[in-house]
Amino acid sequence: MARIGVKKTYKLFINGEFPRTESGRSYPVVGKGGVLLANACRGSRKDLRNAVQAARKAVAAWSGKTAYNRGQILYRIAEVCESRAGELAEELRRQGSSAADARKEIERVIDRWLYYAGWSDKYPQVFGSVNPVAGPYYNFTVPEPTGVAGIIAPEEPALLGLVSRIAPAIVGGNTVVAVTSESRPLAAITLGEVFETSDVPAGVVNLISGLKSELVPWLAAHMDVNAIDATGVTPDKLADVQKAAAENVKRYVHFDGDEIGWTDDRLSQSPYAIFEFQEMKTVWHPMGM
Amino acid sequence: MLWEYSPSPEATDHVRIASRYNLFIGGKFVEPHSKKWFETINPATEATLAEMAEADAEDVDRAVREARRAYEKVWKKFAPSERAKYIFRIARLIQEKSRALAVVETMNGGKPIKESRDIDIPLAAAHFFYYAGWADKLEYAFPNRNVSSIGVAGQIIPWNFPLLMAAWKIAPALAAGNTVVLKPAETTPLTSMMLAEIMMEADLPPGVVNIITGAGATGAALVSHEDVDKIAFTGSTEVGKKIQRALSGTDTKLTLELGGKAPNIVFEDAPIDQAVEGIINGIYFNQGHVCCAGSRLFVQESIIEPVIRKLRERISTLRVGNPLDKNTDVGAINSRAQLEKIQELVDSGVEEGAEMFQSSCSLPAKGFWFAPTFFTGVSQSNRIAQEEIFGPVLSVLTFRTPEEAIEKANNTPYGLSAGVWTEKGSRILKMAQKLRAGVIWANTYNKFDPASPFGGYKESGFGREGGLHGLAPYVKLS
Structure with missing residues (x-):
């Protein structure tokens, strides 16, 4: 008799752990020909709240790490993605990509982690400055992380889109609560396992699957989220997200993947994507004897 | 005098x-x-x-x-x-x-x-x-x-x-x-x-x-x-x-x-006379109509007594009056509406139990005026410690450790600016890093320059x- 395989339960990724959703509900993820691939967690407001709490708690330690250290952790993510490339590609394929496209997407995902890993100890030199003020003062400006970023991943490319938005946020010391692709969440959830085994501290990245119509309004309005990346929000809902973001003057970020494309390496990955999740701090001190 | x-x-x-x-x-x-x-x-x-x-x-x-x-x-x-x-x-x-x-x-x-x-x-x-x-x-x-x-x-x-x-x-x-x-x-x-x-x-x-x-x-x-x-x-x-x-x-x-509700933090090793000048400049500059005004003063407990004494003496010497006079330190409140807003918040400070000290300067009969004022015994939850007054009114609070100062300083929805006064260089850099604000003035306050980015x-x-x-x-x- 043929061996029966052990099927994976796709869960959430919150605070470095893999809980099932508090809602106790799931939604079907279907592949080609309407085949049921999995029952993904239908994340709830409570899950989001837990994720934001975990993300907030993680900010101090993550942003306090040395840039070199954060760079090495992102590099480690690339390594683990490389070693699990087959599994991630297979998930993309089951979700509807051709084998060749799935392979290409994974390669790009790995390279994108590597790209941002290398920026960790360089973007502050690109965006920081020493300012020649007209007086006896030493004056400099440094970028600092905004804090907790809410990120809505695009539906497609499900994994590359998510990684392209998370990587610039976390390399800059932010922590993230991300809502994954609703229709293709599988590889995104597996990415949580990559984080868990890459020395990414608990809470730095939190991944919530579910219905965007339920999750996005809450994430956009959450008073302890500092920035909202609405890349994966459909155009008809962008105004609602922006309106909710105004409640606590959130930084609003949006990458137009449909227009620019996710494979233009000059525009879909750049230090300017890091800059969008940074605050500029200027420090003055008198000079004297 | x-x-x-x-x-x-x-x-x-x-x-x-x-x-x-x-x-x-x-x-x-x-x-x-x-x-x-x-x-x-x-x-x-x-x-x-x-x-x-x-x-x-x-x-x-x-x-x-x-x-x-x-x-x-x-x-x-x-x-x-x-x-x-x-x-x-x-x-x-x-x-x-x-x-x-x-x-x-x-x-x-x-x-x-x-x-x-x-x-x-x-x-x-x-x-x-x-x-x-x-x-x-x-x-x-x-x-x-x-x-x-x-x-x-x-x-x-x-x-x-x-x-x-x-x-x-x-x-x-x-x-x-x-x-x-x-x-x-x-x-x-x-x-x-x-x-x-x-x-x-x-x-x-x-x-x-x-x-x-x-x-x-x-x-x-x-x-x-x-x-x-x-x-x-x-x-x-x-x-x-x-x-x-x-x-x-x-x-x-x-x-x-x-808006802002900036903390101005004075450690016990700070040069006190300079710090007091910085406090004065921080809150009474432009009648306190400054979004980055140092409106919350945090003084390390060990030096609260001399700081308050010097502050009291110093605000009594501020010249309030005709803005066109070259000796005037504090001019007129910008509008009647703003004066009413300041008065309302100051009343709330008194009602909530903080102790008020006001300069006894004489104020012109016509126009909009508010004497330089500070409150002691302010608690974190008081409106005068939370809301932007946008007037010449300072709330004084105390702290014991740097960690406590950071915690209290950051405990507001605002994050425009902050001040730190200490002789210790390493502490300045740490405080500057921990304070969630766009502009940090260390051993100075309210300095501006076109080459220096400003924002919250x-x-x-x-x-x-x-x-x-x-x-x-x-x-x-x-």
């Missing part, structure tokens, strides 16, 4: 203020479509200075259309180095007319002449001079990107630093190749009108800068105008949120410079003004 000084009033006879100002649209002054004018006064005397046009939606539309025409047909096509020359000219003209500008600024806004003369006006000129130089160097500010202008910028500025805020807004916008519709605050429009005259004298092409006066409704019409590509607002957090909401669903770029964290807004970073809100990168 307070030494008697003889009166030393700045002359006003060289200043010409028209009885009525129209809207500056398309390079000339035009009557408002609204056919309405409102009075602008001197808050120190309540005397009327001039009548200002009230721009309605039609007027706003006219200004935006002129700005659009000037952008497409003229300004965008200029070589950047030629744009720079106009901006340099504006800087020079401000310097040439600096005294008249300072006097009008003081008459219209109530701030001491020594501040408008030595800070507001020179900094405004410096700001234009600084950004003029950027106009043909933008590609050096944004590596590996093509830089282009955005289009028409709508800019709304507050009444606390009228000409300086106009400079902060207009200079980077022009340098990056945009055209402007600027709305000054309704209580302090006069130096903006003088700036309009300077634009004419500089031969700036008509429509590149348009200046329209009015109150909140005028600003709202500018924000909601469909042909404005970028809004820059400086003002209250409450209005900032409204603007952010109003722009939801549009592609209009936005920067906000909003959290609900104090987003975007920076000043420095290389101040260009970013006015460019498109591709």
